[in-house]
Amino acid sequence: MDTLWYLGKLALALVMGMLCARVLGLRRFNRTAALLQTTLVWLLLFFMGVNTGGIEGITTQFGTIGLSALVLTLLGVAGTILFSLVFSYCVSPPAQTEGIAIAKRKEQSWMRRLFDIVKEPLILVGIVVLGLTLRLTTALFSWFESSLVTYLLYTLLFFVGMGMVHKQISFKGVFSDKSLLLLPFYTIAGTYLGALLAPLLTPFTIKESWGMLSGFGWYSLSGILISDLGFPILGSISFLANLLRESFSFFLIPLFGRLGKRYYYPAVCTAGATSMDVTLVLLSSHFGTRTMLGSIYHGVIMSLAAPILIPLFF
Template structure:
């Protein structure tokens, strides 16, 4: 448990520090570029780490079956609950934005998956046993840099805490999303005899933050379950890229919720282009809250699992 709370400290410290870094606005775009690049590097090293697992090939079926079940439950719970929210409390649009479903790209998600595969291939081809520093240590170091950059990015996102919390619908969405996805984690645990309730809750709390969930869940439950969490969250991003443009016109809260933590970065341009500028504050509020609670929930749940 002490190790898990140390992980929480190592995650939250750079996040908080990032909020107070006095960075001129002209450099903020470079932070976003660095965020994108470092994610690729982390995924490559995660692939290297996976290549060192004994008999990983025999675990592929186990990983894929659990990823499929976890994705259906966690994404399905979020979609159904926010769809109900949209139906019961429709979002009042000020401007009717035209349908823009043509420009759908899954290249980013494919490249991210490719980084994991490339890392695995390099790991199988090159002996890594005599490296001066362990792969896991490198991954944790890169993760701290990533979290620091996320903190800087959030602090320069143009959203104050007051603006986040005053967006009533964004807060309501976050609560509904958290409760429904958490229930899916409990259901996952009930369906899997080898998974405890707290582990189920930890597994679904990545909300699309694959670079973090892969590391935290690996530390807590081993690399096989870490792989399940990683690919589950990668799949969320992949599905968000595809389905947000189709959902956002009639069910904006549902569409935004599908993106999870990515609504503040990777899927935000898709939300803006297909839903209009009026949806952006909602996405920013929801994404901000989910970005803050995700690492806390993963570490706390895994500490008691």
């Protein structure tokens, strides 16, 4: 019952943001909402670090957290790639996928590409580390209460809802193409399939592993949400695992693009929730602009699924 009530409050915050954007108008407060959304993510990540720093004996668990996140990421991504390849082939044989056209790619220097890949993740990790360090080394946050994170999270989802309306996304074309319609199913089922092996390689149960991987690349939300549910260590692992998933997708999407159009499905599914924003340009440049609608649809559905699925496992 508590989980349903928690989900209801998250959904209400999202819906209220969408209604607010429609009432105010699609062009009003567009940039303000986007700026506030970014600011809230930074604040939430900072306080996630503060919250984690308050755990007794946390310094002895850093190695375990990093290794567990890497193992979970590899399992989730491997399961996603395998599942999406097999089932997309069954649903949409090669002759029916000619609409996916691989675009010409502009090669950049490897230094520039590496910088573009690591810049944002490093900033966000740095924010978490800053909060963690300040909690461990100073008394500045002796006043901190975890309930603060809950209210910030509701506010963030409010502005996420506004952002969805501002983007004016229509999915009419997707519903007539079952190969694109099933993309979120491939991602969820593949991720959970890979996580079935987690108890063999990590100290976590299948249920915990599914929960930590249910951000599907939306690392800022997954880490914050799980920490807010009362599992700060699992929240830190989830944050890193989903951050690694996004980072891996930057390398895997170009590789899949060179392998051929059939590999659009594992490419977009590996990207997870980021296929509608961070990795959208990369997907369209390697698989053609005609795939943009499918990528955005997939990212939106995964972003809606994450806050619904995560609480179900904790």
